[in-house]
Amino acid sequence: MEKFPFPPIVLVFPGFPVTAKWAYAQITPELRRGAAADAADKLAGALAARDYARAAAMLHNDLEYALFDKFPLLEILRSGLLASGALRVVVSGSGSSLFALMPNHETAERAAAGFDGKDGCRAWHLGGGK
Numbered sequence: 001m002e003k004f005p006f007p008p009i010v011l012v013f014p015g016f017p018v019t020a021k022w023a024y025a026q027i028t029p030e031l032r033r034g035a036a037a038d039a040a041d042k043l044a045g046a047l048a049a050r051d052y053a054r055a056a057a058m059l060h061n062d063l064e065y066a067l068f069d070k071f072p073l074l075e076i077l078r079s080g081l082l083a084s085g086a087l088r089v090v091v092s093g094s095g096s097s098l099f100a101l102m103p104n105h106e107t108a109e110r111a112a113a114g115f116d117g118k119d120g121c122r123a124w125h126l127g128g129g130k
Contacts, residue, residue, distance in 0.1 A: 006127030007047050007055070008108035010081065010100040011092065014073050015120035023094035026066030056087035056101045064091035074098065077121065084111040 039058065046055035068075045068091075077098055078089040085107040086100035102108040108125045115123035 004048060005050055007050075007052060008102040008105045009126040010086070010102060010108050010112045010115070011097055011124045011126055012077055012081065012100070012115050013097045013122045014071070014077060015122070016071075016096055018067060018071070018095035020094040023063045023067065026070075027062060052101055052103055053087055059088045059090045059101065061091045061093075063094050067091050067095045071096065073119070077115070080115070081111060084114060086111065 043055055043058045046052075046058065068078070074091070074096065081089045081098065081100040084100075086102055089098055089100045091097070092099045100108075100111065102111060105125070105127070112123045112125035115121055
């Protein structure tokens with residue numbers, strides 16, 4: 001059995017924290033999208049098949065709407081990551097970090113290098129292609 005491939009992900013920390021308490025307090029029923037019961041299985045299947053475009057289409061975080069409204073830098077970073085080739089950029093957990101699913105590890109490495117140290121941010125290419 002082949003080892004589960006580590007997807008090409010870039011993690012960007014913008015240099016400031018967001019408390020989970022604040023993020024969860026911003027959730028309203030109309031912003032909740034929820035997920036299908038088999039969403040995790042479908043996502044795992046897409047990642048295992050290295051179908052990162054299909055996996056990217058499944059990613060979402062109900063907490064991100066409030067964060068993008070409150071912290072304009074996060075929207076700037078998301079736009080920059082998309083311009084760098086990201087298939088999808090999502091807030092990680094309750095924020096403030098963003099993660100970007102990239103089409104391949106080479107693109108992820110370039111994007112991480114471009115964002116690391118920019119405007120006080122830290123960026124990492126997770127997995128390094130392994």
